[in-house]
Amino acid sequence: MLNRIIIRGGFYGALVFFIIFSASPFYVMLITMFKRGHDLFNPNNNPFFFNEPITLEHLDLLFTQTLYTKFLLNTFLVGIAVVAITIIFAVPAALSLARMAGRWGENLGIGIFLTYLIPPTLLFIPLSRVVSTLGLQNSLWSLILVYPTFTVPFCTWLLMSFFKSIPREIEEQALIDGCSRINAFFKILLPISIPGIITVIVFTFTLVAHEYIYALAFIQDSGEKTIGIGMTTELVRGDVFYWGALMGGALIASIPVAILYTLFLDRIISGLAMGTAKR
């Protein structure tokens, strides 16, 4: 009996500890974004709760007097474009690797996946030259050009494992019935693979929202910044931190990305594992 109480106590203790550890920065963001400046900037006030009535002044500042909505829009535009490019590149490649290419295709697939391991901090210097040679610096196009370097390899691998998990017999029946290969793909394989493709779309989008280093290296114009670099460079003027607006902006942008990522996380992990394990 005592043993069970200790185990339960340990379980809840650990649970509470980890929730506080992981979520407290976001909780404080939530409180801070509604806190009056007078309340916020008193070091003796409880920082975890409101000591004065709440205010919307920080959100008003964020949405009307900063480029925050522009940062969100920019991130969204880059996300849409990169998703489109990633799908156009990765779907045919994954199909080829999963169904048609033999031994050499397997090696090529591993090769494509390995390029995902090359960190942005190794490539950003040569890529900054590429970007400036093409005249794309300070333009969202630079990000649209470069972001597929990490989304395409990863998503090709992910889609390949989804295609492999679908039995070949389904298409072979269609091929025997006189369907062309391309038609068999669009009519048979593609509809079954919609969950896999949605996973790729969501994951590409979250990767774009997460990216920081290339954006920092290529974009200096305030109006062209994406959410990560916009928040960390534009809302801090010299030594003045607009804390309420900073916290609110960070939280508002984080939540949708976190929800999408969490919903699809299991699929991403199982897709990755299938790519390496089940052959």
Next chain:
Amino acid sequence: MKERYLLERENILAPLLLFPVVIYVILLVGFPFVMAFVYSFSNVTVGNPDYKIVGIRNFIDIIGDKVFQKSLGNTFIFTFVSISIVLILSHILAEVLIREFRGKWLVRFLILMPWTAPIALGTIGYLWFLDSVFSPIDWILRSFGLLGSPDALLGPMSNMYWLGRPGLAMVSVILVHVWRLLPLGTVILIAGMNSIPREILEAAQVDGAGYFRRLFNITLPLLFPVIGVTVLFAALFTFTDMTVVWVLTMGGPPPHSTQVLASLAFLKGIQGGDLAQGAAISLFFFPVLAGVAAIVLGLVKKAVVT
């Protein structure tokens, strides 16, 4: 008709479908990757596009540079300490999250958030958490009398100045790395634990093996490949990251107390315009990258055989 016939042949269609990806990867990953090597042996700068190869001069310069040595050391410390802590904590967290309980979906969402939310935005939260005057952590320490009174354990000052003191700034960077990587490690561990057949553990339990016996003789050995791959990816990820340092400390407090290789390469190559030196610094990622790639390749080959 002939064209359609050609598209039916796998040895034509397969390369055709792969062609765009291969070209794109060669142009925007392969070519820059090679150029990173070329630049590091040259005197290229932003203002001087006609560069000459100058041999290993850049490497001699940076290896002799105190700032570089400090950054290299910091990078190793941050990676090693963060990964070690994540390894221990993720095992505990995985044991907790593998159980069923009410409201698990919400707990899971909250615990995953440091990984699923953009790290630059999460780190902004830590800027406030570790602020020199308003830090909520300091407020807690003061409330418990650990800080801010003459006989307090952590000193009589009203604040810890987390990001202003070299040692504490390093602790802060490690804290954010651990915070961010813990969900990833945990999720992968849980996936691994779920793949261990329950019968083995139950049989061992019936035979009288206790919790720790099962942990060290069954669970951990079976999880070893999963843990190994996770550690490799997380290590590569942390070793080459600059976002946390850039947002949190900018490499400071002076002189370069928390500077890492990636942020130093950015400082010299992008902000300073010395592409050659920047490339030479970031080339120090290559041995780590090659090591991880070799091990991943080995694992994939093994998976193919078995």
